[in-house]
Amino acid sequence: MPVVLSLNVAQKTMPVDYARAGVTGIDKRPVDGPLLVSPVQPRGEEGSGVAGDSIGDWTVHGGEYQAVYAYAREDLDWWQSELGAELHAGQFGENLTTQGIDHTNAVVGEHWRIGTALLEVTGPRIPCRTFAEFLGQRGWVKRFTQQVRPGAYFRVLEEGLIGPGDEITVVHRPDHDVTVALFFRAVTTEAALLPRLLAAGDSLPPEVVELVHKRSVVELDPQA
Template sequence: MAVVLSLNIAQRTVPVDYAREGATGIDKRPVDGPLEVRAPGAKSSGVSSSGVIGSGVVGDAIADKANHGGDYQAVYAYAREDLDWWQAELGADLRNGQFGENLTTRGIDQTHARIGERWRVGTALLEVTAPRIPCRTFAGFLGRQGWVKRFTEVARPGAYLRVLEAGLVAAGDEIAVVHRPEHDVTVELFFRAVLTEADLLPRLLEAGDSVPPEVVDLVHRRTAV
């Protein structure tokens, strides 16, 4: 059975010199739940009509709202299995939430999840929309030289999710895959298409409106599709 091991949030942003906005909310820590998850609105709007700022997890702080949060990046999930792999690779302990994920999971393969796949988590319905793209804030937080390159090479990016039905989520909740699209556009394929294999970009359109609009625009710009 796939489960949520921990629900993680940043209760405030922290000033740092390695982040674009001069602050970051990447340092997420496990909290006692449940917490509400809901659609936060368009990424660039800052505050949506529902009054939620940035993150889809109520109470979670985000500093760079132009590049993080919003409907298509409302919730970030990362697998404990992948954290354990990195733990062995780096020779360092990695706690739940260490990669800035809201949901640390066990028992679900995020790398090969399909874009548009839907998960029932607690009372919320979430949809897989995109991989995490590594940035300098991620590298700076971990304090690892060459981290962006290494994370890209390994291609275990975790999955961003949008909220189709608001609800409550807590550690221990089962993750049930309730819909899997017929296409084969996976999180890994999406990741490689954007970062290392541009010839794959047109295939992202097979996933329809589950793909973030800015990525659809990117595909059109790069391929004239």
């Protein structure tokens, strides 16, 4: 059965010279838990939805549609083999390291019951310079993008406690084809896919809806 293998938080941000904010909370470490997971305000107003977790730059991370980030242990193991280096739970900045559930092909808008909390899939993680510098991997952004193993972001629909060992149950799956993988490809390498994302409705982050509409305007009027 799908489970949470590890619950990970950054108990404080660390100063770095490669992050725009000068600090980062990407280095998350396993904790015993359980921890309270709560809905948060839009990006810029609040950070993580996981109690005790720190985020360095609220302007680009955290907020309602990125309240929780999860990554599969199976994908960490794949990268571990590719990189020839051990990857501990939380090293990709994920709050939840899971086992037995596919994030890449999850449908945006899926509801996952984990512990006593209810989470909604809202999209993929997009790699950035901070991620690359933290791992010390040259060309990491391109390499991570090519493999389409981004993990999934969630917003919190119902507050609750999540801890290691909690079962994960998909209790709702929308009737559309906007997967985390499709979303990721649309905003990274295949912009022609962007209009398809609108099928995800209110589960789609507002900035992505804006991106789709901007592209539509440009296509109709290249001078816009």
